[in-house]
Amino acid sequence: MPIAHPNLHLTRLGGAIPAWLGEIEPDDLLPVCRNVSDGGGRLVALWGSDARGDVGVRGNGFVLHVALVNESGLICLSMALDAGQPAYPDISRVFPAAGRMQRATYDLLGIYAHEGHDHRKWLRHGAWHGFPLRKDFDAAQSRTDEPDAYPFVQVEGQGVHEIPVGPVHAGTIEPGHFRFSVVGEKVLRLEERLGYTHKGIEKRFESLTLQQGAKLAGRVSGDSTVAYAWAYAMAAESIAAVKPPERALWLRALFLERERIANHLGDLGYLGNDVALAFGFAQFWILKEQVLRNNAALFGHRYLMDKIMPGGVAADLAESGKQTLRDECAMLEREVRLLRGIYEEHAGMQDRFIAAGRVEPKLAAQLGLCGLAGRASAQAWDARVQFPCAPYDRLDVQMATYRNGDVAARVIVRFDELFESLRLQREILGRLAHEGAQEDARPEPLEKLPGNGFGVGMVEGWRGEVLVAIHTGADGKLARVHPHDPSWQNWPALEHAVLGNIVPDFPLINKSFNLSYSGQDL
Amino acid sequence: MENTNPTLGILFQLYQSLLVVLLAPLLTGWVNQCRAWLQNRSGPGLLQPFRTLRKLFHKDAVIAHNASPLFRVTPYILFGCMWLAAAIIPIIAVDLPFSPAADVIALVGVFALARMFIALAAMDIGTAFGSLGARREMLVSFLAEPALLMVLFSASLISHSTQLPRIVEVLAHQQFVLYPSLAFAALAFVIVLLAENARIPVDNPSTHLELTMIHEAMILEYSARHLALIEWAGSLKLFAYISLGIALFFPHGIAEVGNWGAVPAAILALLGKLLLAGAGLALLETLLAKMRIFRAPEFLGTAFLLAVLGLLIHFLLGA
Numbered sequence: 001m002p003i004a005h006p007n008l009h010l011t012r013l014g015g016a017i018p019a020w021l022g023e024i025e026p027d028d029l030l031p032v033c034r035n036v037s038d039g040g041g042r043l044v045a046l047w048g049s050d051a052r053g054d055v056g057v058r059g060n061g062f063v064l065h066v067a068l069v070n071e072s073g074l075i076c077l078s079m080a081l082d083a084g085q086p087a088y089p090d091i092s093r094v095f096p097a098a099g100r101m102q103r104a105t106y107d108l109l110g111i112y113a114h115e116g117h118d119h120r121k122w123l124r125h126g127a128w129h130g131f132p133l134r135k136d137f138d139a140a141q142s143r144t145d146e147p148d149a150y151p152f153v154q155v156e157g158q159g160v161h162e163i164p165v166g167p168v169h170a171g172t173i174e175p176g177h178f179r180f181s182v183v184g185e186k187v188l189r190l191e192e193r194l195g196y197t198h199k200g201i202e203k204r205f206e207s208l209t210l211q212q213g214a215k216l217a218g219r220v221s222g223d224s225t226v227a228y229a230w231a232y233a234m235a236a237e238s239i240a241a242v243k244p245p246e247r248a249l250w251l252r253a254l255f256l257e258r259e260r261i262a263n264h265l266g267d268l269g270y271l272g273n274d275v276a277l278a279f280g281f282a283q284f285w286i287l288k289e290q291v292l293r294n295n296a297a298l299f300g301h302r303y304l305m306d307k308i309m310p311g312g313v314a315a316d317l318a319e320s321g322k323q324t325l326r327d328e329c330a331m332l333e334r335e336v337r338l339l340r341g342i343y344e345e346h347a348g349m350q351d352r353f354i355a356a357g358r359v360e361p362k363l364a365a366q367l368g369l370c371g372l373a374g375r376a377s378a379q380a381w382d383a384r385v386q387f388p389c390a391p392y393d394r395l396d397v398q399m400a401t402y403r404n405g406d407v408a409a410r411v412i413v414r415f416d417e418l419f420e421s422l423r424l425q426r427e428i429l430g431r432l433a434h435e436g437a438q439e440d441a442r443p444e445p446l447e448k449l450p451g452n453g454f455g456v457g458m459v460e461g462w463r464g465e466v467l468v469a470i471h472t473g474a475d476g477k478l479a480r481v482h483p484h485d486p487s488w489q490n491w492p493a494l495e496h497a498v499l500g501n502i503v504p505d506f507p508l509i510n511k512s513f514n515l516s517y518s519g520q521d522l
Numbered sequence: 523m524e525n526t527n528p529t530l531g532i533l534f535q536l537y538q539s540l541l542v543v544l545l546a547p548l549l550t551g552w553v554n555q556c557r558a559w560l561q562n563r564s565g566p567g568l569l570q571p572f573r574t575l576r577k578l579f580h581k582d583a584v585i586a587h588n589a590s591p592l593f594r595v596t597p598y599i600l601f602g603c604m605w606l607a608a609a610i611i612p613i614i615a616v617d618l619p620f621s622p623a624a625d626v627i628a629l630v631g632v633f634a635l636a637r638m639f640i641a642l643a644a645m646d647i648g649t650a651f652g653s654l655g656a657r658r659e660m661l662v663s664f665l666a667e668p669a670l671l672m673v674l675f676s677a678s679l680i681s682h683s684t685q686l687p688r689i690v691e692v693l694a695h696q697q698f699v700l701y702p703s704l705a706f707a708a709l710a711f712v713i714v715l716l717a718e719n720a721r722i723p724v725d726n727p728s729t730h731l732e733l734t735m736i737h738e739a740m741i742l743e744y745s746a747r748h749l750a751l752i753e754w755a756g757s758l759k760l761f762a763y764i765s766l767g768i769a770l771f772f773p774h775g776i777a778e779v780g781n782w783g784a785v786p787a788a789i790l791a792l793l794g795k796l797l798l799a800g801a802g803l804a805l806l807e808t809l810l811a812k813m814r815i816f817r818a819p820e821f822l823g824t825a826f827l828l829a830v831l832g833l834l835i836h837f838l839l840g841a
Binding site for chain 2: 275281504505
């Protein structure tokens with residue numbers, strides 16, 4: 001059992017990762033959260049579902065779901081809420097990252113945290129009224145043009161002024177609003193306002209078939225399409241109690257590592273560009289482009305979209321393709337080693353990187369910083385290492401961690417992970433030859449799930465852990481799908497990272513996290 | 523300095539004025555092209571700045587409701603100042619009719635005038651970025667200006683004049699002497715050139731990150747013909763600075779007073795120097811990363827120090 005609590009009965013979920021499911025009473029939620037937090041665990045995701053129409057489901061109301069993680073695995077708790085007064089205890093006191101998730105859950109479903117201290121809209125932006133994720137929601141009647149007032153926290157004092165930035169930026173990037181309170185160039189406070197790319201993904205899932213859902217899951221955040229598609233497939237396979245072919249699993253790992261390689265290359269280039277070292281930008285992007293072109297040539301899509309489907313994969317690798325990838329590996333290792341030397345010896349660049357945007361390990365632990373940014377602040381979490389699903393259980397992934405928590409640390413972690421991913425890719429290519437070589441990686445796709453099922457998948461994407469939870473209705477159709485991006489945890493940490501830095505360093509610090517807007521606005 | 527042939531002089535002044543206004547975007551294009559080559563990119567070609575200008579002149583200007591007339595006239599003032607500065611620096615021949623105006627201190631004043639207007643226009647609209655850019659521009663320029671004056675004084679002390687034609691005449695045509703003081707001044711001048719023209723490592727002319735901008739932040743609200751004039755003025759300013767560097771430190775090849783026959787060779791020499799200077803600038807910009815904004819005072823302090831060293835060397839060693 002991952003946690004001991006007298007009123008909590010957990011049942012082990014089948015599937016690729018160690019996960020438990022349990023029902024919980026409102027009074028027990030905070031103690032259990034504290035228990036997990038004290039044991040070094042974290043909050044992964046928080047979402048809600050509308051169970052008012054379901055026959056035989058407890059309470060006939062709403063359900064709150066909380067996914068926690070500790071060293072033994074993923075713990076999914078669900079709590080029945082009253083239909084008339086759907087309130088639950090505020091857990092942002094234990095897990096600060098819960099704050100925005102609770103606000104978003106209210107905007108979508110109308111369930112709210114008791115004594116929550118922040119009741120501002122998060123996703124809604126005055127564009128609709130009502131709660132879209134309720135089953136009786138009528139989209140046609142919901143349009144509204146409410147004034148979009150959002151009270152930012154004001155900083156008072158002599159010489160303090162505000163700089164509003166975005167959501168439309170000078171460059172072609174995703175929309176987000178950043179409100180800086182500054183004295184001169186020094187940042188006293190940063191407040192983010194996101195939600196500009198809300199597009200109703202969770203609502204859309206409700207009307208899709210399992211296979212259509214896989215496509216949509218792969219489009220939650222384009223740069224992490226493999227991680228999302230795998231997490232979705234993992235959740236579906238967990239409900240259906242299906243194990244994909246061995247060869248498909250090796251190919252999935254290959255895709256995931258290639259996604260990591262491409263994104264890390266791109267980010268390292270961008271980090272060069274942000275300190276005006278356009279040379280680094282051009283070099284890394286030539287390499288990234290080569291990886292993407294190989295993806296297109298071998299698997300049919302530059303970003304490997306729709307290549308992972310519930311039940312298996314939708315692409316295979318021929319013997320000739322393996323040689324292409326081995327050559328690519330050798331080329332990348334040689335070039336990246338050279339470029340790493342240039343980055344590390346460039347005094348002007350290191351001067352910008354070192355000590356910029358520091359998140360101390362203690363703060364990182366409090367905020368639940370996860371993924372790549374977490375590992376740069378000594379938060380040693382990597383789902384490939386701690387909860388290795390097949391085939392990672394046979395790969396022995398080396399986790400890259402660093403203590404400094406500044407931009408330089410996030411650059412180093414990226415370099416280390418890049419080399420590790422190249423090593424893994426080589427290893428996978430070797431294993432593909434004899435493990436499950438006779439199998440077809442593309443079996444009959446999974447079409448139907450059992451009714452009233454719940455499954456969860458968690459995959460270590462390049463940015464951090466991506467979680468997808470699937471609830472099926474009595475008819476086995478998708479009743480509720482919740483994709484969770486690691487950006488939920490890391491966006492609030494960025495507000496802390498930038499404190500005490502100067503305004504022109506913000507873009508660099510932001511880029512060193514490189515968080516997703518689309519992935520968390522859903 | 524007397525002019526040997528007034529009509530020819532005026533014609534030539536007109537010719538140089540037209541030449542600089544056309545050469546300036548070409549020089550910017552050349553610098554960008556070199557940068558692209560150094561980064562393994564193919565680059566947009568030399569004529570890209572002209573294409574950008576044509577595009578901008580064909581667009582309708584969008585101006586904020588609360589813009590004052592100052593905001594509208596600033597692009598013209600800026601363009602006028604920079605054109606004047608670029609036109610009066612003797613880069614081909616020294617006996618231009620406007621040359622008495624080419625006083626180095628006046629030149630610094632012309633640059634300051636343009637800067638004052640653009641900074642005021644940036645704050646005129648009242649956006650956060652305009653004020654941010656204006657504030658940073660003032661931080662950089664008030665440190666760059668004294669360094670530039672010190673550089674110019676080093677040259678003035680050698681030639682006993684603050685008039686550029688006279689300085690060029692002395693340095694290029696009287697006797698061939700190497701001045702150690704000018705070597706220090708030249709180093710200082712390069713630093714000032716980078717800072718004043720919003721180049722790396724002080725500013726990044728090609729950035730899209732609005733929070734890091736200095737010069738670009740000031741002109742974010744400009745569009746169409748106004749933006750075109752500002753861009754053109756930016757090219758002219760870079761051209762003027764490089765011309766100034768050529769006139770002070772590499773004047774050899776500039777035609778002497780009355781020697782109109784040397785003009786074609788002087789034009790060729792100028793083109794060669796511009797190509798070299800542009801390539802050098804691109805190389806510097808490729809090698810350097812942008813520094814934290816609060817390193818800029820140290821950087822420009824170094825320029826001032828070098829320029830003062832040049833002056834001291836002149837006084838102590840008479841060189």
